Amino acid sequence: MPAVTGNLTDVGGGHLVGKIPEIHFTLNAPNAKAGVMLPTEPKTVQPASDGAFTVNLESTTDMLDDAWYTLSIQWLDAAGNYVKADFPDWQLQVPSGGGSFHNLFGKPPKNQRMVYVSLTPPDNPRPLTLWLKANPANDLDPQNTWDLSEWRNG
Secondary structure, three states, rough: OEEEEEHOOOOOOOOOOEEEEEEEEOOOOOOOOOOOEEEOOOEEEEOOOOOOEEOOOOOOOOOOOOOEEEEEEEEOOOOOOOOEEEEOOOOOOOOOOOOEEHHHEOOOOOOOOOOEEEEOOOOOOOOEEEEOOOOOOOOOOOOOOOEEEEEEOO
């Protein structure tokens, strides 16, 4: 499993004296890859006193469905009892080589596919853009072919 390394102070700044955080990484939904089922059971890591942590997570780039890890940071008291939790709206995507936490999180668009509906192809389409050759204003237009094309290389 790829290692993700980071430091809690990279995110929140400051120091952790007297604070006992736990970071929970949870897959956004059950998933699979190479014949292995991947549940949403959280992976938990407790940063060192300087905030440094390493966690081994499954690569999300080779899963069958769109995948990312969501985070929660739980703050514990000295006895290990729950005090509060933060639920940042970050989405951590893990490549097969792992990486540094602050380089891996973001909010990817929910739908990364674009579909243009027009009688003319789009200018400068991104890879995987779809074009439906049709006149959206008139279904009875004789030029409507309803051909669907996809750009592979841009």
